[in-house]
Each structure stands twice: as structure tokens, then as C-alpha cells.
Amino acid sequence: MLDLTKIAGQMQGLSQHLSSEVAESNRRLELAKEHLKTAFECQQELISRQEKWRDRILFANATPIEPLETCIDIPTPPKVHTVIATDGSQIAPNHHEIAYCYLLNIGRVVLHYGQNRHPILDSLPEVFYRPEDLYIARQWGLRTEEWMSHRRTADETTVLAELACSAKTEAPALAMVDGSLIYWFLDQLPMDARDRILPPILEAWQQLRKAEIPIMGYLSAARNIEATNFLRLLACPHPVPDCISYCPDQLEALPCKKFDNLRDTTLWTTQLQPGQRGPLWRSNNRILQLYEDQTIYFCYVHVGTEIARIEFPMWVAENSSMLDQALGLMLAQVQKGYGYPVAIAEAHNQAVVRGGDRNHFFALLEREMIKAGIKNVGISYKEARKRGSIA
Structure with missing residues (x-):
């Protein structure tokens, strides 16, 4: 139980800390805006330096494909269209439950606008209980929960492509997922494990490409700094941006980190009006070298x-x-969802496994185990005591 009276005394210190953080963030923002204005005039020169020294640059940075001052009004979408989205949830394996297994649940949503067609709002659950599913991650030194999350990512994309292609009509369509299409975690996986996750995702994207259905990843409250880091090339005081030679320790206070940790979204808040997009960027994340001709913009x-x-x-x-x-x-979806894409929100609602669902799942499992003649079916004493209190 949380003692709020003991926490109240710590709130003043927290609020003072946040106030100082806001002041520092505003200082970094003003400095970044000055560098952005300068970069308008020498953008091609910065890109040339970036391309020439990309193997020596040690911080994440993206390449602008359009002029940095680009502010384009997003066009009004056609009234007749279709939006497809998927999202996933899970029940993690627990040695204290009646059986060691896990469940993945992929929420599916197809919304037809102006077509007088019924939507699809459902989920696809799958239970994993075989040893090759439960213990395969051990050979790579991964926890089962971690592997389960990676597998869910691949399943979400595979289901999305199948759903979108089966729902395709003459009307324009858009496939959407919650979060990034740059799967950073792949960089930390062994090659064998990576080959079980990435190829199905790329194959699903190819299916969407053949069907001419664009896919977009929507990131709300994004913390990325790739675009802002492009301005560090302008702030570099050295003859060339050779981080390996001049600044090998990126954790130090470096001269080019004048607006360190300033989010891209914070900078572009000062540049864009509602309904506008900024310039296109190409991500240079190392893992994208494995994406072949489907690198991420x-x-x-x-x-x-x-x-x-x-x-x-x-x-x-x-x-x-x-x-x-x-x-x-995409913008129409955000407006229909009062600030967040309605299709993605509904896919989450279809996928999420709530407490009652979890209890029903294990009750169903318990009934099947007893029916199969398995004795001593029940949770561990530790789990039983945690679910109740004698106080």
C-alpha cells in the first residue's frame, strides 16, 4: 500500500527540479532554433559532411531529404477509404501459475469509411506451451518474456499484412501500427534470433507494397533526437566531424552537445502549424542496413x-x-480519435488482456487439465498468499 502522506513531503523537491529542467530545456531550444536557421543556408554542405564521415560519427543522426524549412499542409483525405490496424498484448509465463505457458493476443481492426461495410473488431489469441516455444530463447541468453515480446512484434505485422490484403478494395487504404518501424532491439539479438523476427516483418511489408497499401508507424510523445542531432554537425568545432578521433567518449560534455537531449518534437513544435508536416528524413540507424530496400523514412x-x-x-x-x-x-484518424488514431486505439482495446480475462484464461486451462486427468492442479503457495492478505 502506498503511503501518500510520506510522499507529499517529497513533492516540493520534485517540482523545483522540474522547474529547473524546464528552464534549461528552453535555453537549449532557443539555441537549437538559431542553429536550425543557419542550417537552412548550408544544408547541402552539412549533408555532404555527414555522408563523407558517416562511419566516423558516433551519435545517431538522420539525413534530411527535403529543405529543412519545409512546412507542407497535409491534404484532405478522400471520404471513401479504409484503415487497418493491429496491436498486441500478452499473458507472460509464470512458474507460480497452474501451468507454465504464455499467450499472445493480436487485436485486429478494419474501419471502412463511406462504403456501407461492417468493420472488423476482434482479436487472434494463441497459446504457447511446447518446450520449443518456452525455452528456445535460452540458447541466445534471452528471457522468455523478452522473446515473447519480440515474437509479438512480428506477429502484429504479419497479421496486419494479411488483414489489409484481404480487406483491399478499390478505395484507398492505410495500414497503421502503434510505435516505431525501426526495431532497435534487433541490434542486440544474435543473428539466429534476429532471423526469426525480421524476415517475416519485411515479407509482410512486401505484401503491402504489392497491394499498394502504405504502412505507417505512429509515435506519440516521441523521444527521438535524430533530426536535432543533425544540427550537431553544424555545432562541431573540429575541421571534420570525426568523432572517433576527436571525441571518442560520447558521454563527456562535448562542444557539439549544446542542445543535448532536446527532442525533435520540441524543436518542430516551433516550426509547424496544425495540419502541417515538416521535411522528410531518412534514418541512418545501423540496424536498417538489414532492411534491404525498405529502409525507414x-x-x-x-x-x-x-x-x-x-x-x-x-x-x-x-x-x-x-x-x-x-x-x-492518418491525420483524419487522429481527428476522429480526439488526438490519437482511432484505429490504433481500438486495436489496443481489442488486444489488451485485462485482469478478468486473465482469470478466465487460467480457469479454462485448469478445467481442461482436470478433464485430462492431471492431479494437484493449482497455483503455488507463494502466489496464493500474495493474492490475499491477513492484515
Whole structure:
């Protein structure tokens, strides 16, 4: 039980700390705006330096594909269209439960607008209980819970492609997922483990590409700093941006980190009006070398309530009419969802496993185990005591 009276005395110190953080953030923001104005005039020179020294630069940075001052009004989408989204949830394995297994639940949503067609709002659950599912991650030194999360990511994308292709009509369509299309965690996985996650995702994207259905990842409250880090090339005091030679320890107070940790969304809040997008960027994350011809581009969009980061594969970015239409459909989803895409929100609601669902799942499992003749079915004494209190 949380003792709020003991916490109340710590609130004043927390509020003072946050106030100083806001002041420092405002200082970094003003400095970043000055560098951004300067970068307008020498953008191509900065890109040339970036490309030439990319193997020697030690901080994450993206490449602008359009002029940095780009502010484009997103077009109004057609009234007749379809939006598809998936999201996932799970029940993690627990040695204290009646059986050691886990469940993945993929929420599916298809919303048809102006077509007089019924929507799809459901979920696809799958139970994993075989040893090859439960213990495969051990050979790579991964926890089962961690592997379960990675597998869920792949399943979400696979289901999304199948759902979108089966729902395709003559009307424009958009496939959406919650979060980034840049799977940073892959960089930490052994090659064998990575080969079980990434290829199905890329294959699903290829299916969407053939069906001419764009896919977009929607990031709310994004913490990325790739675009802002591009301005560090301008702030570098050395003859060339050779971090390995001049600044090998990136944790130190470096001269180019004048606006360190300033989020991209914070900077672009000062540049965009509601309904506008900023310039296109190409991410240079190392893991994208494995994406073949589907490397990830992104842009920042003022959706009215916040600056959202929108990610999409290269084949979407290179098709300007597809990109414009997809951004229009995305913005309409945010407006319909009062600040967040309604299709993604509904996919989450379909996927989420609540406490009652979890109890029903284990009750069903217990009944089947007893029916199969298994004796001494029950949770551990530790779990039983945690669920009740004698106080």
C-alpha cells in the first residue's frame, strides 16, 4: 500500500527540479532554433559532411531529404477509404501459475469509411506451451518474456499484412501500427534470433507494397533526437566531424552537445502549424542496413494536439501521391480519435488482456487439465498468499 502522506513531503523537491529542467530545456531550444536557421543556408554542405564521415560519427543522426524549412499542409483525405490496424498484448509465463505457458493476443481492426461495410473488431489469441516455444530463447541468453515480446512484434505485422490484403478494395487504404518501424532491439539479438523476427516483418511489408497499401508507424510523445542531432554537425568545432578521433567518449560534455537531449518534437513544435508536416528524413540507424530496400523514412506532423513522428518504408516515401494520401488518412484518424488514431486505439482495446480475462484464461486451462486427468492442479503457495492478505 502506498503511503501518500510520506510522499507529499517529497513533492516540493520534485517540482523545483522540474522547474529547473524546464528552464534549461528552453535555453537549449532557443539555441537549437538559431542553429536550425543557419542550417537552412548550408544544408547541402552539412549533408555532404555527414555522408563523407558517416562511419566516423558516433551519435545517431538522420539525413534530411527535403529543405529543412519545409512546412507542407497535409491534404484532405478522400471520404471513401479504409484503415487497418493491429496491436498486441500478452499473458507472460509464470512458474507460480497452474501451468507454465504464455499467450499472445493480436487485436485486429478494419474501419471502412463511406462504403456501407461492417468493420472488423476482434482479436487472434494463441497459446504457447511446447518446450520449443518456452525455452528456445535460452540458447541466445534471452528471457522468455523478452522473446515473447519480440515474437509479438512480428506477429502484429504479419497479421496486419494479411488483414489489409484481404480487406483491399478499390478505395484507398492505410495500414497503421502503434510505435516505431525501426526495431532497435534487433541490434542486440544474435543473428539466429534476429532471423526469426525480421524476415517475416519485411515479407509482410512486401505484401503491402504489392497491394499498394502504405504502412505507417505512429509515435506519440516521441523521444527521438535524430533530426536535432543533425544540427550537431553544424555545432562541431573540429575541421571534420570525426568523432572517433576527436571525441571518442560520447558521454563527456562535448562542444557539439549544446542542445543535448532536446527532442525533435520540441524543436518542430516551433516550426509547424496544425495540419502541417515538416521535411522528410531518412534514418541512418545501423540496424536498417538489414532492411534491404525498405529502409525507414520519417517526418514530424502537427496533428493538432501534439507533434507526432510518422515512420514509413522507403517505397512509401518515394511515392509522393501515396505519401500525401496516407498522411491525410492518418491525420483524419487522429481527428476522429480526439488526438490519437482511432484505429490504433481500438486495436489496443481489442488486444489488451485485462485482469478478468486473465482469470478466465487460467480457469479454462485448469478445467481442461482436470478433464485430462492431471492431479494437484493449482497455483503455488507463494502466489496464493500474495493474492490475499491477513492484515
